[in-house]
Every structure is written in C-alpha cells, then in structure tokens.
Amino acid sequence: MALASGVRFAPRALLRPWALLRGTTLGRTEPAAGGGGDGARRFGSQRVLVEPDAASGVAVMKLRNPPVNALSLELLTELVISLEKLENDKTFRGIILTSDCPRVFCAGLDLTEICGRNPAHCAEYWKAMQELWLRMYLSSLVLVAAINGACPAGGCIIALSCDCRVLADNPKYRIGLNETLLGIIAPFWLKDTYVNTIGHRASEQALQLGSLFPPAEALQVGLVDQVVPEDQVQSTALSEMARWLAVPDHARQLTKNMMRKATADRLLRQRDADTQNFVSFVCRDSIQKSLQAYLEKLRQRKG
C-alpha cells in the first residue's frame, strides 16, 4: 500500500478474486448503445455492468443480480474484479455505483449463501465479503453511490464504503443496518463503518434497533449526503463526482487513506479471527433457525 502521489493504496491480492470465480463471464466488452470509440465501450460480467466514459474518467458500475442484487459469492467476486480493473486503468478517477434492478439498490448478504451451508462455504463467502469491503473502503478512486432502491444491511455497507451517497426520495427506499432484526449481529468492521459515518450515539441506537431509515431521516442522521427525486439520482451523482474530482487526486487519496486506514487495518489484523467468528456464529443451530425463518418470511411476503 504505497502512499506516494497518485499511487493506488488498495490492498492487493488479499484474496485472489478469480480463484472464486465460477461460471462467470468476465472481461466481456461490447459497444454501448450508440457508442463509438473506447470511451463508449461497456465491459463487465454477468452481474456487474460497467459503462466507462474515458473522456470524463468516470465509469458507471451497475449491479445486476436480479431480483434484489443480493450479494452472492459470484456478485462479490465480480464486483472486486471490476473494481480492480478500473483501478488499474489510469484513465479512470471515479466510479458511480448504482443498481440495474428496479426498486432495490442491494438487499445485502445473500442469505442463501449462509443458510444450510457448510462451514467451509460460509468461510469462503465471508472472506469475499471482507475483500469487497476492504477494496471499496480503501479505493483510490472516488466512489459515489447512486442509491436508486432499498438499501438494507450489506447493501448499506456497500453504500457506506463509497465517498458520497445520493439517495432517491422514495419512502420505500430505506437504508440502514437491520442485522439485529434477523437475530444476527453486525461484525465490528460494519459497526466501525457506521460509527465513522453517523457517530457513536446514533450508531448505538440504530444498530440495536436495527433501524432502516427512510430518505429524510437518512439525510438527517447523515447516512446519505443528498436526497433527490428519483429521476435526478444519476445526474446528482455526476455533479457530486465532479465536485470530488475537482480536488487533486494525490491530496484527496492521501486524505482518504488517513481517514480510513485505521478502520481497515483493524480488520486486516484479525481477518482470520473475524472469519472464524462469523462461521461459528452463523453455523449455530439457533442462528440457522432464525435465518431460515427470516428467509421464509421474505418468501411468503410475496404476492
């Protein structure tokens, strides 16, 4: 993690993402609609669509894992790879992260990845979650979340790993860490990310209550930076991006690192212990029962 001007400081090779890849179609490049030169070419994978604009140095990254962008192992892996690809390309200075699925930004952990799975799978899954958070949280690029749908739990953490958040003004698009309502506990690094964003007292309350904030409250508590009509989310995210990109990269990157490194280092120091803790917790019979019941409730809610 070199700190020289312009040098990327995201941790490299903490986990080789492609080792996790199963049945994905990465590296596909196709012309965008109406596109011409390099700046208009899309690339990405099955679950992550990247629309790069070389002229502005900004890429729009869309999550497309229907129906709710649950963070499956494949989606986590593809996100890490797309992020790494953009970070390694000097053309790009910023990413706007948004959803390609209607009404949902990201439903958080894919509960089917941790329900009824063996400990080895849960460990592999959790390591991938840690990896994505570390890479996003320490990314040298400016990350702006254009939150165009519901954003609970792991979805909220993805958004909080960005530098700035724009939320669509729709009362159904709630954001927050609701883990306690599932009978599970946010690990310390999710808690730290929350505290770093909204402060200790607000986090203490929101974490214990499992609060999911509607837009106006999310703005008030500081979980998001702007709430705008749904059709203005993308344009506002672009304006925010321009504001962040107006700052010289090296100064902004070093400042970001100064603000975030201690939090990331805390996980890096105890990554294995955190994984073991997660696995032993979620594999308990009582926790499995809670998760199964929650999933069942979600399925029955339909229709």
Ligand SMILES: CC/C=C\CC/C=C/CC(=O)SCCNC(=O)CCNC(=O)[C@H](O)C(C)(C)COP(=O)(O)OP(=O)(O)OC[C@H]1O[C@@H](n2cnc3c(N)ncnc32)[C@H](O)[C@@H]1OP(=O)(O)O
């Ligand atoms: C020691 C550390 C221990 C633990 C740390 C663990 C950290 C956990 C962080 C997490 O992220 S836990 C996951 C929390 N996520 C949620 O609580 C969100 C649950 N989902 C929803 O509230 C809603 O689905 C939605 C608001 C996101 C979208 O609502 P809607 O558009 O009405 O869709 P449906 O509810 O009908 O869902 C469609 C479909 O998707 C399935 N599904 C939804 N969420 C998940 C999920 N997180 N994982 C897996 N599957 C999910 C849902 O069951 C439906 O499936 P069908 O088979 O019925 O189509």
